Amino acid sequence: MKGKPAGNTFVEVELEPGKNYFWCACGHSKTQPFCDGTHQEVNYSLVDAMTQGKYKPVRVKSEKAEKVKFCLCKQTKTPPYCDDSHENL
Numbered sequence: 406m407k408g409k410p411a412g413n414t415f416v417e418v419e420l421e422p423g424k425n426y427f428w429c430a431c432g433h434s435k436t437q438p439f440c441d442g443t444h445q446e447v448n449y450s451l452v453d454a455m456t457q458g459k460y461k462p463v464r465v466k467s468e469k470a471e472k473v474k475f476c477l478c479k480q481t482k483t484p485p486y487c488d489d490s491h492e493n494l
């Protein structure tokens with residue numbers, strides 16, 4: 406299940422080596438592209454028992470300083486990274 410689009414493209418983020426990042430998969434976080442814990446409320450509010458607990462953030466930890474493109478449209482097939490799926494929205 407894909408998340409709610411939080412934007413129409415991607416956002417570039419400069420990762421610090423050894424630091425953990427948690428990419429928001431549900432699209433409801435107010436601190437995009439990062440998780441703020443809102444997915445727990447979203448999961449809880451889902452009526453369909455088959456989908457409860459479906460959303461969870463994706464952890465990223467880089468060993469080196471690097472710039473990455475985090476998906477904002479939440480339709481990527483390579484989460485948390487942009488795969489240009491936003492071009493098909």
Ligand code: FES
Nearest residue numbers: 429430431440444
């Ligand atoms: S707030 Fe979206 S995955 Fe946590």
